[in-house]
Amino acid sequence: MAGLPEDPAAGTGTEARTPLPGRSRFHGHEVANQPAPEGDRDLFLGDPALAGMAAAMGGDCVHLAARGAALGRADLRALGRAAMRNPPELRLFDAGGRRLDEVIFHPAYHRLMAEGIGAGYAALPWEGAAGGHVSHAALVYLHSQVEPGSCCPMTMSYAAVPALMAEPRLAAAWRPMLLSRRYDPAVAPLAAKHGATLGMAMTERQGGSDLGATATRARRDGDDYRLDGHKWFCSAPMSDGFLTLAEAPGGLTCFLVPRWLDGARNGIAIERLKDKLGNRANASAEIVFQDALAHRLGDEGAGLRRILTMVHHTRLDTAMAPAGLMRAALTAAHHWVSHRRAFQRRLIDQPLMAAVLADLVLDHEAALALGLRAARAFDAGEAPFARLAVALAKFLNNKRCPPLVAEAMEVMGGMGYVEDTDLPWLYREAPLNGIWEGSGNVICLDVLRTLAREPAALAAVEAELDAVRGADRRHDAALEAHRARWPGPPPEAEARWFVESLAT
Template identity: 70%
Template sequence: MHIPSPQSHLPTHDVTNQPPERGDADLWAQDAPLREAIAREGGQAEALAAYGATLGTAAMRAAAREANRVLPELRTFDRAGRRLDEVQFHPAYHQLMAAGIGGGYAAVAWEGGTGGHVTHAAMVYLHSQIEPGTCCPMTMTYAAVPALAASETLAAEWRPKLVSRAYDPSVRPVAEKAGATLGMAMTEKQGGSDVRANATRAEPAGDHWRLTGHKWFCSAPMSDGFLTLAQTANGLSCFLVPRWLEGERNAIHLMRLKDKLGNKANASAEIEYHGALAYLLGEEGQGVRTIIEMVHHTRLDTAMAPAGLMRGALGEALHWVRHRRVFQRGLIDQPLMRAVLADLALDVEGALALGLRVARAFDGTAEADRAFARIGVALAKFLNNKRCPQVTYEAMEVLGGMGYVEETPMPMYYREAPLNGIWEGSGNVICLDILRTLAKEPLAGEVLRDELAAARGADARYDAALKAHLERWPGLPAEAEARWFAESLAVLLTASVLLRHAPEAVGTGYAGSRLGESGRITGAIGGVDVAAILGRLEH
């Protein structure tokens, strides 16, 4: 009996209606709101143009994928049984770190140029679009610089290495390195945000100290040193703990790496100090006051990173809809999809504009600037991070099933979305900090009121919402209403910035949809100029 051979040469299907690879995408050239905000707030456009072009290449996107696919690996011992306490990374991780450090992520704010903090904040926004895990060690390095001012000796040794644009991951004492990174280890099992419950002990030993205890979270454990908190006879104090000593490793034991939801490329560890050598930074008993300078600056980054994550997710969604046809029409041309995208774009523009306005206050030298930086960074961190999970999810949904597939960066964005809201003070901690700042610093309240009043008359819905806020809370709210109060203030502040500086369609669109009568679901908006809002995403 004759059995016909299978016609395996016939194709099973043709690949159609699928977007092409994104290829190289210049993150600066394709972001009009970013370019406008940098011009307005005083950032360094030339440096950011170079940074955005570098990060947006297909090669960098591929490196980001590899750094998240091949996870960091803890090497506790060598084969002879000697302790190593090192973390091994995929080469792609080092490629991303070299691009960030070399581009000035950790250094530009401290080099004396115009708009250093604005430029740094924009770099956080850009880098978060590609690979947010590598932001962590660079952010902490940036933020450690002002904390080192508490010791002239330590600052003289460490500051030049931290602001170097040389990425040097070698295992050597800081004095022998071309550049260094500095991390933070505060959290303990029993305390969490209540760092005054920390139990790590510090004992004096000549010109240095010896630490004994544990830390439940130590991000970027391969940093060259850490700022940490420990108890002395005079109370909770801040110390700098070097990672590498002359001829030996410091007695910092990496117990295990955290198996995290996201932030996969970055290693986070549980560590123990076994008589680790440390140097006192600041005065004994003033540890929180010393390390808060670092926390203050890391909060700027945790306010900017969600803006970058949202922009990255929106960029993927836009690429999809521009090349996909559904029901005989281009997806980008369908009215309901356009409403969703415009709504997402308003959140991105708002987060970016507010974050960079706050960053300008970090660059200021007047007391009013410092006061606005303190209250503004808390409001921006709170609102931007509450919006980020919703925006990344909605952008993921735009891609349908493909948005749930690891071959796209959408799962990475989604896993990352909650993190910056948890880091450096979760939502409740931030809201209580807002109340304390307004209670203890009258100038913070004054500059905030001035910022809100500056947009009066630009939109009737804004005016009505501001009036309602002031009537509802003529003073500070009860603690139980702190989230409501913080959200209201943060949305009003974002609307104020957009109404004064963004195109009318964006400013009135944000005010109308966030302060008006729109629904609470993304895309449930009306009365906004969708075409004008989406048009800003074309270039």
């Protein structure tokens, strides 16, 4: 594959072999009551909740079963850990001092990107098959269990497709490359590549979530523009282009900034990479636009509306990823308690531990169901329902994820705190999706704006809740309590309580 670093295991057959187990006896020392490392596992068929919900909501279960088997292989899971433990490096200059502004990734990261893009992570919803968004959401869930950092550029590439439709000329050039199912990390202009990815650069130092405070400026250059300014967070800086916001003569405007030009590098300088708590395999950068060529997406002054088209789709993924992290933590905890013994019984056979695991299962399956239902709304053209459901799922799933991961870590005791297990990286990853694409307060304020501007959105969610009245008295009681407290939109100070109550 063009531009893909050579895989040292390729062609050796080692990826298909079961590694020899470690020795349990050595110099009189015996290892006992320690669960053996898991080998290959099936992330789809071994997850009855996913298999059942994906089928019920119209997902491509044949494809998902193949991906679940592939991503559950021990060798691919090991690649995920290798990518996390070998974070990307910034290469600013060549040997002669010429500016490069490149990010170098570990071969394991490239392999995982090739796996995801080849499986249609970014392409499935736009290829015309039924259930495309449900299948995509399930792929996010599966891939997040192995290595969530590589999800970031694939998610943004998926979400950029509807935003591109504002400019048919740009869509004609970029859409086929985003949907090619070919990963091509080569430093080359679009016309010379087999496939492409798109990133996003919105946040500035002074603005944060307040995109209206954007200081980057755009000036006309013929049919295109030139950008000057900075971005405090640029996700996946080695993408082939970025969607960004800048102040044009007509107001805040959305632009596509290509990374590479014909025979030249665009005016994008990387200042440094962020040293992040988690998501270590993925690069996040501070960048500067210096006379950077940019293509306008939509009308001048309509930048927020255009970029929110992309954000609406990325938020679906930030609702599904925590469900995947929850599943990975639950899987690790379940493996531990199924093989670990204390007081002459397996941990899982002890009533209090079984109750803890059951509680974790309920939270995980609720998160999975909420995310997949939001995805189905995209497939079914239920735009008003999707508008609100995605926000509800993102908020609630990300509030539940960190405490669930922490509880799973506690289930494993001291071993859950050791880097040889998955729980430490899951613990570091758990808060991320609650921040990315809008923190909890931002999401709740967006919900209030949706209630004010799109009454049909709340009506659609209420109709879904009413449709199952009578099936469970606890549901009926909760719904009645919610409506009694908030017969109309809540005051801003109660927005979080309102959103949590409605989502639950």
